[in-house]
Amino acid sequence: MSTDHHSLVAHQFDDAEQQQEAATLGMWAFLITEILFFGGLILAYTIFRNKYPGAFQAGSHELNVALGGANTAILIFSSFTMAMAVHYAQLGKQKLVFWFMVGTLAFGSAFLGVKVYEYNDKIVHHHVPGPNFEYHGEFANEVNPRNVELFFFLYFAMTGVHAVHMIVGAGVLIWLMFKVRAGAFSQAYYAPVEMFGLYWHFVDIVWIFLYPLLYLIGRHT
Amino acid sequence: METTSSSLPLADKPKPNYLTASYGIKSWLLTLDHKRIGILYIITLTTFFMMGGVYAALIRLELLTPAGDLLSSEAYNRTFTGHGVLMVFFVLVPLIPATMGNFLLPLMIGARDVAFPRLNLLSWYLLVIGGLTAASALLTGGVDTGWTFYAPLSSRYANGAVLVAIVGAFIAGFSSILTGLNFVITIHKMRAPGLTWFRLPLMVWAIYATSLIQVLATPVVAITLTLLALERLFGVGIFDPALGGDPILFEHMFWFYSHPVVYIMILPAFGVMSEVISCFSKKAIFGYRIIAYSSLAIAALGFIVWGHHMFVSGQSAYLGLVFSLLTMLIAVPTAIKIFGWLATMWGGSVELATPMLYAMGFIGLFTIGGLTGLFLAAMGLDVHVHDTYFIVAHFHYVMVGSAIMGYMSALHFWWPKMFGRMYPKTLAKVAAVLVFVGFNLTFFPQFVVGYLGMPRRYHFYPPEFQIYNVFSTAGAMVLGIAYLLPLLYFPYSLFKGEKVGANPWGAKGLEWETASPPPTENFEFTPVVTEEAYAYAKEGEPVVH
Numbered sequence: 224m225s226t227d228h229h230s231l232v233a234h235q236f237d238d239a240e241q242q243q244e245a246a247t248l249g250m251w252a253f254l255i256t257e258i259l260f261f262g263g264l265i266l267a268y269t270i271f272r273n274k275y276p277g278a279f280q281a282g283s284h285e286l287n288v289a290l291g292g293a294n295t296a297i298l299i300f301s302s303f304t305m306a307m308a309v310h311y312a313q314l315g316k317q318k319l320v321f322w323f324m325v326g327t328l329a330f331g332s333a334f335l336g337v338k339v340y341e342y343n344d345k346i347v348h349h350h351v352p353g354p355n356f357e358y359h360g361e362f363a364n365e366v367n368p369r370n371v372e373l374f375f376f377l378y379f380a381m382t383g384v385h386a387v388h389m390i391v392g393a394g395v396l397i398w399l400m401f402k403v404r405a406g407a408f409s410q411a412y413y414a415p416v417e418m419f420g421l422y423w424h425f426v427d428i429v430w431i432f433l434y435p436l437l438y439l440i441g442r443h444t
Numbered sequence: 445m446e447t448t449s450s451s452l453p454l455a456d457k458p459k460p461n462y463l464t465a466s467y468g469i470k471s472w473l474l475t476l477d478h479k480r481i482g483i484l485y486i487i488t489l490t491t492f493f494m495m496g497g498v499y500a501a502l503i504r505l506e507l508l509t510p511a512g513d514l515l516s517s518e519a520y521n522r523t524f525t526g527h528g529v530l531m532v533f534f535v536l537v538p539l540i541p542a543t544m545g546n547f548l549l550p551l552m553i554g555a556r557d558v559a560f561p562r563l564n565l566l567s568w569y570l571l572v573i574g575g576l577t578a579a580s581a582l583l584t585g586g587v588d589t590g591w592t593f594y595a596p597l598s599s600r601y602a603n604g605a606v607l608v609a610i611v612g613a614f615i616a617g618f619s620s621i622l623t624g625l626n627f628v629i630t631i632h633k634m635r636a637p638g639l640t641w642f643r644l645p646l647m648v649w650a651i652y653a654t655s656l657i658q659v660l661a662t663p664v665v666a667i668t669l670t671l672l673a674l675e676r677l678f679g680v681g682i683f684d685p686a687l688g689g690d691p692i693l694f695e696h697m698f699w700f701y702s703h704p705v706v707y708i709m710i711l712p713a714f715g716v717m718s719e720v721i722s723c724f725s726k727k728a729i730f731g732y733r734i735i736a737y738s739s740l741a742i743a744a745l746g747f748i749v750w751g752h753h754m755f756v757s758g759q760s761a762y763l764g765l766v767f768s769l770l771t772m773l774i775a776v777p778t779a780i781k782i783f784g785w786l787a788t789m790w791g792g793s794v795e796l797a798t799p800m801l802y803a804m805g806f807i808g809l810f811t812i813g814g815l816t817g818l819f820l821a822a823m824g825l826d827v828h829v830h831d832t833y834f835i836v837a838h839f840h841y842v843m844v845g846s847a848i849m850g851y852m853s854a855l856h857f858w859w860p861k862m863f864g865r866m867y868p869k870t871l872a873k874v875a876a877v878l879v880f881v882g883f884n885l886t887f888f889p890q891f892v893v894g895y896l897g898m899p900r901r902y903h904f905y906p907p908e909f910q911i912y913n914v915f916s917t918a919g920a921m922v923l924g925i926a927y928l929l930p931l932l933y934f935p936y937s938l939f940k941g942e943k944v945g946a947n948p949w950g951a952k953g954l955e956w957e958t959a960s961p962p963p964t965e966n967f968e969f970t971p972v973v974t975e976e977a978y979a980y981a982k983e984g985e986p987v988v989h
């Protein structure tokens with residue numbers, strides 16, 4: 224057994240390839256746990272939307288489709304820039320990696336900014352579940368405000384858990400940007416960039432599901 | 445670490461092992477060595493086990509008499525909840541994987557460590573933080589919901605520190621997820637050359653199946669507890685029917701995790717059985733492949749039977765029928781394992797060492813626990829005994845009688861490997877027999893009294909049930925003493941125990957090929973595996989001409 228391990232290979236691994244495979248499989252396994260985590264929320268959503276379809280439409284009508292749509296576009300752009308960052312990491316072009324990460328961070332922050340604006344709007348209109356919840360929308364005579372509140376409960380739970388993932392992602396991204404600047408990565412070793420890319424795309428995909436589930440109910444009528 | 449080019453053992457100058465490689469509290473609290481992390485888990489879980497044991501003692505003392513004289517109803521509710529929460533989330537779930545799994549998995553597959561050592565240490569910290577959080581909830585006000593946290597009791601009516609306890613369980617959940625994830629990747633990617641899947645020890649197969657459950661089921665209970673906490677905080681009814689929610693949804697989501705969690709406890713114990721029984725019968729395991737596959741089958745089937753906890757909840761009777769049948773199906777791979785072990789012992793030269801005594805106790809207790817599980821899978825009988833002591837007896841036979849017996853067997857089997865010293869064998873055998881006797885004396889009468897109709901979770905009961913409860917409490921005392929004995933002789937053996945070599949039991953498996961205790965890097969040279977697991981027969985075989 225050779226003892227001159229490459230310094231970037233942790234002691235428990237034999238070589239860089241084994242390390243890379245372990246990291247990739249680990250990331251995919253982690254994303255599966257994330258799917259199950261969001262899966263619990265989507266299960267609750269499915270059951271209550273089935274139970275109170277009118278109230279869910281009423282709640283959905285209170286959301287701002289344009290802002291939600293804009294955020295969807297923003298996130299897709301951020302996924303594009305992240306994909307480019309991984310691409311240039313493979314080619315070892317660290318400058319471009321850095322600037323595409325800046326772009327990703329900018330789009331991610333824009334998404335969170337829009338989200339803050341939307342949350343604020345809901346607070347102003349008393350759409351936050353709890354003792355101050357009110358619903359006086361266009362379907363006020365047809366639905367039980369309690370059930371609209373349930374919609375907003377799920378809205379905040381689902382988008383809130385998603386936003387937490389965005390914030391954690393942004394934090395990791397900033398850390399990675401420092402590492403890129405410090406010259407930590409090369410064509411031979413860029414696994415953290417690639418793994419983060421997987422995570423970021425996953426968070427993006429979750430939003431692609433949340434957007435129609437929450438914003439677009441009943442728009443076709 | 446410096447290595448010599450000579451392969452001769454230097455008898456006069458012992459090489460540092462993982463215990464002597466570095467000293468001081470810091471070298472333990474910041475360790476990335478899977479073996480040390482395993483030891484940290486053992487200490488942590490033993491502490492939680494003793495805390496949970498104090499609650500158990502209070503419960504048994506209260507139930508000695510039919511009147512509710514020792515504890516108030518409120519205090520009793522908090523006592524059994526404290527017992528359940530601590531024992532389930534902080535002892536039984538991490539029990540074998542986090543302790544023995546951590547110590548053994550890299551050794552068994554010939555690796556230097558798990559795939560992600562930092563994540564491994566983080567998992568331990570998460571368990572400690574989660575455990576301290578839950579313990580603080582239990583000490584400051586307590587929780588009176590039962591360990592199941594059923595809504596809307598837990599979200600609206602229960603007072604006490606429910607939120608804090610939920611946060612504790614939530615954090616511990618992530619410890620479990622990360623451990624499972626780490627082990628899955630380790631088994632996939634870190635095996636030594638020549639160690640194919642079907643040469644793996646069955647313990648590794650069991651840990652693999654367990655890890656899959658940890659990874660797939662735990663996130664669901666995490667989100668369930670999150671929703672429950674939010675409901676309690678904001679008074680919005682996702683589970684509370686008065687607010688438009690659905691309490692059955694909570695039960696479905698909770699049991700989707702909490703049935704498979706039984707297999708998180710029991711599958712690793714199955715793995716231990718395969719190792720111990722083959723070693724002390726000096727025979728290759730009977731039906732290696734089918735035992736390996738049955739672990740996976742149990743893990744998979746375990747995900748689709750949760751509804752058997754909800755036969756009286758208002759779930760559709762037809763759905764109940766399906767859950768009932770699926771539950772009975774699990775008996776098949778489980779029985780295959782039991783018969784595999786019995787066939788392994790058959791015709792072997794069985795040595796009744798301490799680990800083997802625990803293993804044989806396991807088979808007895810698990811058979812009772814498993815068969816009564818079949819009774820309960822039948823809807824009609826389940827409705828009759830639902831929420832009685834029959835249930836309490838059944839799951840203690842499975843979760844304590846089996847999981848803890850498996851853990852004790854493992855601890856006695858690999859203790860000399862972990863510390864290079866042997867415990868007092870006779871005393872250990874006495875303790876093993878006492879555990880078996882004490883356990884049956886505690887829990888067998890509960891089957892009877894439960895069948896006769898004594899409900900669980902009440903601190904008073906009709907006087908005609910007293911005799912059974914007196915037996916139970918007496919048994920609990922025997923059991924308590926039997927569990928205390930190892931707490932004395934294990935620490936004693938660390939200093940005074942007889943020193944042993946690399947392989948004191950004459951066992952097969954890579955972990956026995958390295959020194960006891962192993963060096964930090966586990967093996968001096970990466971082992972190359974050239975034979976099947978449990979190749980006992982080859983060595984003991986008489987030469988036939």
Ligand SMILES: [Cu+2]
Pocket residue numbers: 702703706749750752753
């Ligand atoms: Cu079950």
